[in-house]
Structure formats: C-alpha cells, structure tokens
Amino acid sequence: MPTQIHPLESFFHQTVQHSFVEKVGLNDPEIVDYVAHMLCEFSDPDNLHRLKDATGQRIENVVEMLRASDPVFGTAASFDQERSVRKYIGDYSMYVAGTQLDVVESTANYQADRSIVDELTRIGKESYFIVSRFDLFEYEKEATLFARLADCLDRCILGLALVRDELNDRRALGSSQI
Numbered sequence: 379m380p381t382q383i384h385p386l387e388s389f390f391h392q393t394v395q396h397s398f399v400e401k402v403g404l405n406d407p408e409i410v411d412y413v414a415h416m417l418c419e420f421s422d423p424d425n426l427h428r429l430k431d432a433t434g435q436r437i438e439n440v441v442e443m444l445r446a447s448d449p450v451f452g453t454a455a456s457f458d459q460e461r462s463v464r465k466y467i468g469d470y471s472m473y474v475a476g477t478q479l480d481v482v483e484s485t486a487n488y489q490a491d492r493s494i495v496d497e498l499t500r501i502g503k504e505s506y507f508i509v510s511r512f513d514l515f516e517y518e519k520e521a522t523l524f525a526r527l528a529d530c531l532d533r534c535i536l537g538l539a540l541v542r543d544e545l546n547d548r549r550a551l552g553s554s555q556i
Contacts, residue, residue: 384418390541397540404533408523413534416469417541426473429466440501443467447505461512464505468524471502472531476538499535503528 391414398404398413419425429437429446432453437443445452447463454460475498506528513521527534 384415384421386418386421387414390414390417393541393544394537397544398534398537401540402533402537404530404537406526406530409526409530409534412523412527413472413538416473420469420473426470429463440467440471440498443470444501457512461509461517464508465524468502468505468509468527468531471498471505472527472534472538475499475502476535477542495535499531503531506531 391410394414394417395410398406398410404410427436427438429443431437431442431446437446443463444467447454447460447467449455449457449460454463475495478495506524510521510523510525510528
C-alpha cells in the first residue's frame with residue numbers, strides 16, 4: 379500500500395528546495411525532503427507538542443523534553459525511545475528557531491531572546507548528533523542524514539527563516555497557492 383502524501387508536501391518541498399538550495403546553498407536533496415516532511419508534520423498543531431509527561435500533559439519545555447529523552451536519569455523507557463525523543467527535539471529545535479528567528483530579532487529583548495535561539499540550535503545539534511550515533515540495524519541507513527543535520531543545523535534554521543518569509547509574503551499578497 380503506497381504511503382499517503384500530505385496535501386502540503388509538494389508545496390513545502392518546492393519552497394524548502396528553493397530556500398535551501400538557491401538562497402542558502404545547501405544542496406542536499408535528502409535534507410530538503412526531510413525538512414519538507416517535518417513541516418508537513420508540524421502543520422498539525424498536535425504534532426508540534428506531541429511529547430507527553432507521565433500524567434498525559436503536553437511537554438512544551440525543552441528542559442522537560444531532554445529529561446524525557448534520557449533513559450538513565452530521565453523518563454525514557456529505552457534507548458529506542460531516547461532516539462525517538464532526541465529526533466523530535468532536533469526537529470522541534472530547528473522548527474522553532476527557524477520559524478521564530480525573525481520574531482526574536484525584532485523584539486526589545488533581542489539579546490536575551492537571541493540566546494534562546496542559540497540554545498535551541500545547540501540542543502538541536504546535540505540531539506541530531508545523538509540520533510546519528512544510532513547507526514546499527516534499522517537505523518543504519520538514516521544515521522548519516524542525522525549527522526549531516528547536526529553539522530548544518532545553522533543553515534537549516536536560516537533556510538527555514540527564508541521559507542517563513544516566503545510564506546508570509548504569499549499570505550500578504552493574498553496568494554491562493556498556499
């Protein structure tokens with residue numbers, strides 16, 4: 379049975395490819411595909427904050443997300459769960475830093491808010507790096523993708539900021555292409 383394609387997949391793919399390849403110079407088709415798919419996932423608000431704590435409440439704090447990823451001192455039940463949560467943290471960090479960067483830069487508290495983006499970038503890189511270390515069995519093929527994401531997360535965040543700018547421009551023009 380073929381996998382169902384998200385209705386925004388081709389739009390996000392085209393927009394991400396344009397921003398990442400032509401504007402940022404990040405010509406990595408696998409990363410473009412990954413980020414476009416991530417945008418589709420996060421277009422559903424329930425997926426943006428899908429981690430839950432022991433009581434079933436959404437985890438929206440990165441510190442709590444990190445605790446949920448730790449199989450030794452935190453709440454992750456297994457190393458597979460650690461990988462899954464770390465992948466989510468990398469995605470979440472990239473998404474929030476990339477889509478909120480322009481908002482941060484326009485605030486009166488720019489320096490304080492900028493440190494939040496810097497910390498999200500650091501945590502995202504660390505999380506993707508940890509995911510890349512899961513390089514055996516079913517994770518072997520995609521481990522190199524996560525190593526590349528860890529290495530170029532700054533550029534991905536910039537690319538997402540450009541995607542957001544393009545979406546805002548289209549929205550301002552009243553485009554029916556979205």
